Amino acid sequence: MTEWLPWLILLPLLWATAAFLLGPGRGARLAIGTTAVQLALAFALAFELGSGSGAPVHRVGGWGAPLGIDLVADGLSALILILTQLVALPLFVYARIYFAAAAPAWFWPLAGFLVAGMNALVLSADLFNLYVTLEIVGLAAVGLVAMGGTAGQLAAALRYLLATLVGSGMYLLGVALVYGSYGTVSIATLTPLVSAGAPLAVWFAGGLLLIGLMVKTALFPFHGWLPPAHGGAPAPVSALVSALVVKASFYLILRLWLGPFAAMAEVAAALPAVLGAAAILWGSWRAVRAQRLKALVAWSTVAQVGYLFLIFPLLGADQLALHAGGMQVLAHGLAKAAMFASVGVLIQATGRDAVAGVAGVAACLPLTLFAFGLAGVTLMGLPPSGGFLAKWLLIEAALLRGRWDMVIVVFAGGLLAATYVFRVLQQAFLATPGGEALRVDRRRLATLEWTAFALAVASILVGLRGMEILRLLGVGA
Amino acid sequence: MSVNEVLPLAVIASSLVPGLLIFALPEHRVGLRTTLNLFGAVVKLLLVAVLLLGIAGGEEYAFRYAVLPGIDLAFHADAFALLFVTLSAVLWLLTTVYAIGYLEGSPFRSRFFGFFSLCVTATMGIAMAANLFTFFVFYELLTLATFPLVVHRGTPQALRGGRIYLAYTLVGGTLLLTGIVWLNALVGPADFAHGGVLAGVDGLPAWQLQAIFALLIAGLGVKAAIVPLHGWLPQAMVAPAPVSALLHAVAVVKAGAFGVLRVVYGTYGVEFAAALQLLAPLAVAAAITIVWGSLRALFQDDLKRRLAYSTVSQVSYIVLGAALAGPMGTVGGLVHLVHQGLMKITLFFCAGNYAETLGIHKVSEMDGAGRRMPLTTIAFTIGALGMMGAPLTAGAISKAWLGDGATAAGMDWVMAVLWISSLLNAAYFLPILWRAWFRPMPATWPEEGIPASGCRETAWLLLLPPLATAVITLGTGVLSEWPGSPLDWARLIAQREYP
Amino acid sequence: MSTGLIFACVGVVLFAMGMAGVLLLEHLLRRILAFNLMGSGAFLVMVGFAQRMDVPDPVPQAMVLTGIVVAVAATALALALARRLHALTGKYTLPPAADD
Structure with a gap:
């Protein structure tokens, strides 16, 4: 099973790239077919987790942390994986018909990268890799929101982009402080270290991570970017970003809150x-x-x-x-x-x-x-x-x-x-x-x-x- | 799964499945839709008959399905549930027949009958719910499924009625849910049981139980139209006549009253509730509602609104029966659950007939209606006399038992309330009867429509259901001592409640 | 105070300036540049703060390289959007949001 984990990321990357190469407006069938496979994989993962075989870990390229990247799945990530594919599949069927008349050029590649980013995010186990996946999701979402090309949509997309960049900038600074303090970004390694003792820099980092992610989740009062972006995009895009993208950063907050920052979280x-x-x-x-x-x-x-x-x-x-x-x-x-x-x-x-x-x-x-x-x-x-x-x-x-x-x-x-x-x-x-x-x-x-x-x-x-x-x-x- | 587990589900499915199929039917498939409707209603009746026989013989019918840890969607078809199930099933069949005639040729019938079946499904779920969680699920489903029926006509008045209906019922649902979750947090999940479940739990703070009771009753009181939570009911009368008949005379208001009984008997237990000083305020609320509803009914010229206020008044008899905290009051309340349904649906059927055939919507337009539509008016007369509690009708039985219950409980003021209510009932029903029978017919009716198929009076499909319910009303009154009558069944329930 | 820590402090200051720019400036190009300043600040912290022992640590350097790639991509996207907006409205400022 652990050999399948990367395929949840690779498959959408592959069809997104293929859709890009096929040209504007192409790639709908490929996307729908492959997403169905991803959905099956996500369910298979959930069943395996449910059967009690423990959380699967995949070391990408055989390197292993800290130099390599680990992919880890537990119940929460399996749930988000199922949600992502379960939302994406009907929406892609929907989008294929919706965009049939006037296909905006690059819906399919962007949607593919969005899904790949989502899947990679929930399978990531270190703070920096999570940053990269957050950015993939964010940039793909901004591209989708801007896709209609009207002035209003572009303005909404720019507003969204600036907000999400500020959010991820804060997140990145937080990661830098955490790494500087402990010399690791692996969530699993950090958890005992932070609970053993947190210097001031880590408290500061925790605040930055939390607020940065809140901005990306559009929590009040950082919500200003969301209504124009989600309310202005074409319907399939609104559906995709509203259902999934805000959940990505929320998932991450929850992960950090329950994991490394549990002790500090009680205060806040x-x-x-x-x-x-x-x-x-x-x-x-x-x-x-x-x-x-x-x-x-x-x-x-x-x-x-x-x-x-x-x-x-x-x-x-x-x-x-x-x-x-x-x-x-x-x-x-x-x-x-x-x-x-x-x-x-x-x-x-x-x-x-x-x-x-x-x-x-x-x-x-x-x-x-x-x-x-x-x-x-x-x-x-x-x-x-x-x-x-x-x-x-x-x-x-x-x-x-x-x-x-x-x-x-x-x-x-x-x-x-x-x-x-x-x-x-x-x-x-x-x-x-x-x-x-x-x-x-x-x-x-x-x-x-x-x-x-x-x-x-x-x-x-x-x-x-x-x-x-x-x-x-x-x-x- | 054993047969005894499947049967409660089958009772629910017998209206759910036809309902869902009907949604998918194109508008012009009249024949197939009618077949589905009647098939579902008849199957349900047969299933209910099987259940009735089984329960009389001591069988247990229950089904549970875990939704959350410790929280089950649970059904239990006990004797009390069957009282409500049987009433709804019988009246569903008759109302379906009536609705087919009433809506002939009008648009959106698939939608109408689809939601209609969903409402009946919700009612079945409410009746057979074995715990408050399940009860709430179907209680809210009933709210949602009724809304499209209230706004069915799509006129601004209909939308206004729908808005008011939702405002009341959704707020009520919120209060109810608060009470249920609070109770759940306090004592954990508990099924309804004879004698209640709270009496056996030690160390519960009384004020919390009292507050929860208030929340539950307030939430249920919205649908049961207990004053001052009754404001939606007259407004909801903009709905088509079959909706007013089945839902607002039987299913929705009864769901509230039934819930009150479940909370009093199944959750708190009568004795425990009385010990917590909860029943006296409930009795007062019911008494106020009985008098206030009748008073308001006196001043309504719109026929359906007068009937609606009459419903407000009459449903609280059921609540009053529970609040009397004794076996005889219980029997009176339970039997009135059935009797009021039969009588009120008759009246609403007849009101619909007057409106459809002659265009009569107001009491002041009723002059001579009895000569033009004698059979309808006979049915109306039987229903109205029953409401007043005239001898030989079903209503007399209810009032007699309630009165005995009040005497037994030493609450003589309740007797006074019953008397005042009877006088008020007479005051607002007798003028209608007098106008219909003894005033001369006008030269022209407000809007006379010749029914497409039927006798001189009106279409057969509109005429037969009120006649049937009128006959049943008389039958339950005259033959109340027979085995299997509502009274007999109510006594069976009361025996199990007060061993 | 070690060199690394000085780098880190300068990074924090740069980050704060950049963030203020993104939030407070009006002209889109300035805001995009401010975002880059913000990013650079974070990178400085990352390299500097981790380098308290004199041995260079390769991991944050690799992270910063990745971060730069992300920042370049984001900048490119922002510039493309800003140019398109300018072509449509003739302005380099965001119009007020119409959100309901």
Whole structure:
């Protein structure tokens, strides 16, 4: 099995390069086919981990740390791997049809590098390699966001680029300080060293790492770059970056928090939670006020990222908060991809990106609306969805520690989410005057509708497979 | 999996699967859709019959599936669950027949029947839920599946009704979830059990249990339309008549009332709840709701709104029955769960018939309706008399048991409430009957539509369901002592609750 | 104070200046240059801070080389975007964000 690990990185690199060589707009089938293989590999990895054979390690080129690079997989990384391929596969099918009319030149190579970066990130075991993979993901995402080529999209991409570069710059400085202090960047080696004693430089490094990654995760108040970038890109791109890219940096925060910086993290645990609560309330409120559909969904991402940060003060021996975080990453990734995908259909069918514009689509695009609604159920945290299990675990963890303030924030966020989701849904049910049906090309839209629907159903089904997911999360943790 | 595990699932699947299939059907496949609908409803009835026989013979039907560590999606078809399941299954069949006639030729029927079946599925899940987690899952599913039905017509009023409905039910769901998770954090996961589960746990702080009870009842009270949480129900009357009939007279409000009973009997236990001083406030809330709902009903000219306020009032009889904390009150509350459903659905069917055939939406337009539509009006009369508690109707049985329960509990003021309510019921129903039977017919009706197929009165599909429920209402009243009657079944449940 | 530590301190100062530039300046080209300053600061820290014993450590040098490659790629992307934006709007500043 460990021989397979590098293939999760190599395969997307290979098809991305091939798509680049094939020329603008080419490579869709290759991407879809190979991503299916990657998905199978990710599941195979999860099954192997689940069977209790321990965390596989692959030494690239046979060198081994510290000079070489180690690839390591545990339950958390397997979960993110599955999420990445599971989101990417339907979205690629979607994108192939979506871009069929006017193919932006380099979607496929950029998407391939994005996936390769994601996979490499979760398999990396040292801080510097993580930096490189973070940059691969970030630069590919910026390229995707800029792909539309309008002034607004370019400005959004530049804003995003500068924010992500500041974030990774801080991360890099932090890595430099850590290496200077301990002479290693391997997470596994660092963990006992840091807990044995941390000089001032390491505290400083920890702060830099945390804040840099928060910027990249678009946690309030560093979220300013996200809504224009995610809300302005073409639908498949928005879906991809909103579902996956912010999770990459969050994954890394979690890794560091639970690993090397565990001892120091206790001091700062309140900070991410306070910012997360602010993100939930502010992001949801802006989503409620948004006039454009994609802006609404993008602001919802700002809010949903906030839930991920609520878990930090609640992390503890009972694992409830960690489980909540893992479940939320998975559920939100699938639901947000489904939501952007269905919004893409709505925009194509109505011809405008406006909440007011969806009036009457319940009559002609029921499946898309259903997908939007199911994704919304997950975001609201209503049963029987993955979002519900995440919320349940989070509230239980908060109650066991007497954190009523968090319970209130979670519920307020859920109700605000219901407000913005149902704003769209009820507008869609509005009978259009004259009852004229929107003119839509059914055949072309069918694929888009069904892929969006499949993603939404997946986000619901996560709620019924809670036991497996939590068992997987427990491997190697 | 054994048969006893599969059966509860099959009861749920018998409406879920047809519902999902119907979503996928194109609009014009009327025949196939009707077949699927009726097939599902009949299969469900047969399954329920099997369950009823088994439970009377002491069989256990349960199924569980672990969702989170220690948290199960669990179903248990006990006698109490079956009371609600049977009611919903029977009324689903009749309402489906009615809805097929009612919606003939209107758009979006696949969507309508799809969500309709989902609502019934949710109701089944609520009825058979073996713990609060499962109950909550289906409780919220019911909220979600009802919303598209409330806004079905797509008019601005419908959207407004839908918005208000959601605002109430989602906030209610939030309160309920808070209570459930808090309880779970306090005592761990626990299934409903006869006599409650909390009494046996030592060292629980009373104030927390009281606060949790308040949260749970507030959350359930929204759907059960306990004053002041009832505001959504009259607004939701913009929905088509079959929705008002099944969902807002039976499924949704009953889900709330049923949940209150589950919490009181299954989680806290009547004696423990009484010891915590929880039942007296509940009785007061129910009494206020009973009187207030009836008072508001008096002043409604819109027929469906008058019926809606009547529902607000009548559903709290069920809650009141539980709050009386004695076997006779329990029987009264349980049997009213069934009786109120039968009577109210009859009334809503009839209101739908008046609106569809003659365009009558208001009480003031009812003059002479009895001569134009005698059979419908006979059914309406039976339902209305039942609501007043007239002798020989189902309503009389409920009120008699509730009254005995109040006397046994030494709560004489409850008797007064019951009397006031009966008088108010008469005050808002008798004028309707008088207008329908004894006032002359107007020269023209507001909007007379000749039914495509049917007798002179209206379409057969619209006429038969209210007649059937009216006959059942009479039957449950007259034959209440027969084995297998709702009263008989309610006494069986009460026996198990008070051994 | 050893040479390495002096390098590291200068690096931190450069980093801070660069970051202030990225955040506070308006002209895109200046912001991109400021980002490069930031990167250079981090590289100086990396090489300098790790070099407290007089033996040179190859690992941070390899890291810095990789970091430079990443920085060059990011700079190239930023420049390409900025040029395109200039071609479309005639300006080298970011227009105010329209985010809802």
